[in-house]
Structure formats: C-alpha cells, structure tokens
Amino acid sequence: MVIILFAEFIRDGHPIADIESYLNDEDLELFRTTSDDDLVHVWGTSVDGTWRNVERNDIALVYHDGAFVARGQVLQLRHDPDLAEYLWRENVEHGRWNEESPWEYMTFLTDIEEVDVDIEEFNELVGYDKTYRPQGFTRVADKRLNQLSGEESVETAIADLTDAGERVHPVDDEDDGPTPDLADQLQAASTDGDAHEEFEKLVAKAFSRLGCAADWIEGGGDTDVEIRSPEHVVVEVKARGNGRVNSLEVTNVDKHRRQRGADHAIVVAPGFAPKVIDNAETTELTTIAVDDLVELLDRRDEYAVPPEEILALLTRSGAFQDDRLDLLDEYIQDRIDAGETLLAVI
Template identity: 90%
Template sequence: MTGIAILPAGRDDAFEQYKQLIRDRHPIEDIGSYLNDEDLELFRTTSDDDLVHVWGTSVDGVWRNIERNDIALVYHDGAFVARGQVLQLRHDPDLAEYLWRKNVEHGRWNEEIPWEYMAFLTDIEEVNVDIEEFTELVGYDKTYRQQGFTRVADKRLNQLSGEESVKTVIADLTDAGEHIHPVGDEDDGPTPDLADQLQAASTDGNAHEEFEKLVAKVFSGLCCAADWIKREAYPSPSQPEAGGRPGLR
C-alpha cells in the first residue's frame, strides 16, 4: 500500500536545505556522473526543466522501509510545509557528500552521520498543515511532535483510509495532490443501461467526471483494476485540454 514518509526540516539549517534541494531543486546534469543510465532517464522524463528534488538521511533503518510512490511530507516548525511523492531511493555516500558538503549553502556535513540514504521526489507542492491535524488523522498522541525521519506504520494507514486511498486522504488533508477513488464491484456496480449512460455522458461537454466514472465502471466490469482520479479543474468545452493528467488509470 502507499505509505507516508515524514522528512524533518526542523532546524534552521535543515529548513534552508529543504528550500535549496526540495523546493528549488538541483540540476540533474550536475550529478549525472553519480547516476546510472536508468536513474538519469527516470529523472529526466519526470522533470520539465532537468531539475530534481532530493532529500537525505543517516537513518538507514527507516529509509529501507520507504517505497517508491510513497507520499512524502516535509515537516518544519509545527506544520507540514510541502508534500510530494517518492520517485527513487538511492544509497550513495559519494553523491551525498557532493550535494551536502559542496553544494548546500547552509549545510552541516558530518562524516560520522552522513545523509547518504537519499530519496528523490516528484510532484512537490507547498502546503500548510498543522501537525495536530495530522496527529489526529493517523492516531498519534496530541503531544506528538516530529523529531526525525520516519515512515507512518501501515496499521495506522489501514485504519484511516477505509474505502478511500491513502493518497486521497492526504490530498484532502493538504488540499494538494490527486484524489484517487478505487472503482470496484462495490462502487454501485454496472447497470443495464450503462451503455446508454456512457453514450450520453460522452457527448455532454459538462459531464467530464460522470464520463470518467462510467469508463472506470466498464473496465472494472471487465475484471480490470480501475482508479478514478479526481481533477482539480476540467477544461471547458470551448477550450480543449492541452496535455494534463488523465482522469482514469
């Protein structure tokens, strides 16, 4: 299942590192010699301007529990200030030293506890979520304050997600990211006039959501796993969409 990784940027210098390496990003070309061809291709195809978001930790035990596509939340001063998604994980002491010792303006490089366990991120959005809203959501104690790099236990996520995906729950909390709604037999199910509904919605320029949900039902009825991804906005009939994300996968 999709997990939640919490990246702490509590100290002033750590917050400056967040702004430099996550918010503003780092040039892919500058670290190309440290990356293999697969990672280079991945980073370039997920970036519009050849920049990559990256964070590091010395806590390898927690880092090894992180998975690609986990949600990443950046914590600072009693609130979450950014959210994103884990794109790739990499253990590389040389690259870590190059980034934090030679490039980060406000870094405090410590050879005894280097930030060699790295997470490359994508889809970063700045948010403002009070820590108490999050602790209530996942069932942490009210006095909980984030102290270090961690991953929320799956059992807590199982309790909070219910019928919605973890991504949708966090999207609701942060008002950012995708609202993903799994479609299955329990989701109203196909009806005898599904074809008529689908045809009607396909010709109605204002029925974007309805059409996508109906298509998802069709695929679900064919024993395919289907998620309906709610968009923040839809193109108007007079302004066809140029690019953008599909509403179904």
C-alpha cells in the same frame, strides 16, 4: 506515507544537468521525463532501516517548525554515497555533514506543492498523541493509515488535510447495473465536453468490470485511472465533443506513467483520428476507442474472459482495433472447443 524534515533544497531542487554524471541511463530518463523545470527534488538520510520501507508513490510530507510546509510523491529511491557527498558535503548548514554517517539513502520526490498544515491536525488524523513532533526521517505505520475512519484511501485523507494532491477512489462495481447500461453511459459521456469527470469514473468502472483492480484518480495533474492488477497500468481519459482525438500529448501521458511507476499506458477516447492511429505503435502506449472498450465488456460479461487475457491485448503498444478483437474471439472459441471436447470425453 513519508514525513521528511524540511530543507530548502527539497523545495528548490537541483539541476538535473549538475548530477547527470552520477545517474544511470534509466534514472536520468526518469528525472528528465517527469520534471517540468529540469530540476530534481531529493532528500537524503543515513537511516537505512526506515528508508528501505519507503515505496514509490508514497506521499511525502515535509515538516518544519511545527507544521507541514510541502507535500510531494516519492518518485525514486537511490543508494548513492558519491552523489550524496556531491550534493551536501559543502552545502549544508552548521557543519552537519558527517563522514561517518552520510546522507547516502536518497528519496527523490515529484509533484512538490507548498501546504500549510499544523502538526496537531496531522496528529489527530493518524492517531498520534497531540504532543508528537517528527524527530527525523519517519514513515507512518501502515496500521495507522489503515485505520483512517471514513476515508476511501490514504491519498484522499491527505488531500483533504492539505488541500493539495490527488484524491484516489477505489472502484467497486458490485452494486452497479447491467453492462448495457454502463456501455450507454460510456458512449454518452465520451462525447459530452461537460462530463469529463463522469467519463473518468465510468472508464474506471469499466476496467473494474473487466476484472481489474482499478482506482479513479480525482484532481491534480495526475493520470485519470490507475489499474493496480493484474498489471500496473495508467489510463488517460479523453472526452471529445467532436467524437475523436485529433492529436495526443504523448510526452504528458508517458510522464504520468513514469510518475506512477506503471508498466504501460492506455488512452481511452470516443475515437481517434487516422494520424493518431498511425502513430500509436511508435508511442509505446495503447489507444482504444469507447466502442472497442464496450466490445470487451460484452465479451467479459458473456464469456467471463480472464482480465489477464484482456490486459495482454491492451498492453501491446499501438491502436486496439478489430484485429485484436479477432484474437480475443479466437481465444474464446478455443476455450469453447476445449470445453466441448472435455464434455464429449466425459
């Protein structure tokens, strides 16, 4: 989590077009894809030690005059003296620009929301002394965040404090019932228009059952499920009363993937219209119907298929269909044959 002194240009942003010449193609595409208003929100510091401990997806809290007034999420980090000089040399108050100590270590933010949180409430949450006041660019120590009592995640604790942002719920399926029960629940929720949130939870549980480290992400305009390992993947969940998705907002899915810094995106739904399946390979994401997800659960349950093998098939762009299940079945049969050969030798 990052605490940043408040500045109007964080909230107001800068036009992407104005800084395009300073950006490489990758960052330019990232900012364009994730911005709703063609603006970037950025803070610069001269303190590189603290800055190098910041990571993408860290929560950023913006401080001003005894309170936190905005929150966001770290989108990208960039060391760029030239861009810093362009942005701030002529646009800071009280002549604070210092040629010897420029704000060249830059943190770009996304999902900026205004909040109103008294500093003492924050101090109590993380265990700071009640008189604590931020003195510049600061990162809250991991040991303090790890000691948040009664909270599932740092994101949930901050969301409860600020009444903004998403709540992240790590999934643990150890106490759940057998796979057939989960399969029935998935299929029922996928076509219930009033059970979208329940469907999201069940999909997160399904990926956990497949051996992945998965979180259900509640609220906000974020993705629905995040897989943290064995690969970093976001999952969009689409419940449909008519049993299929007829069109897909690919741009929005890709925006969520880029905001999370994930390598791939998967869309789960009860089914997909033929045109969505036809277009899936060109969208650089994977679509999978609930029935096929259930097939994967069955194979994992019966043959203990490693999650790496499952994710290798799920992170290939296009529609997950019978041909990919056939590949998985061939892998399973090869393992069975190898085991039988080994037993025969023994």
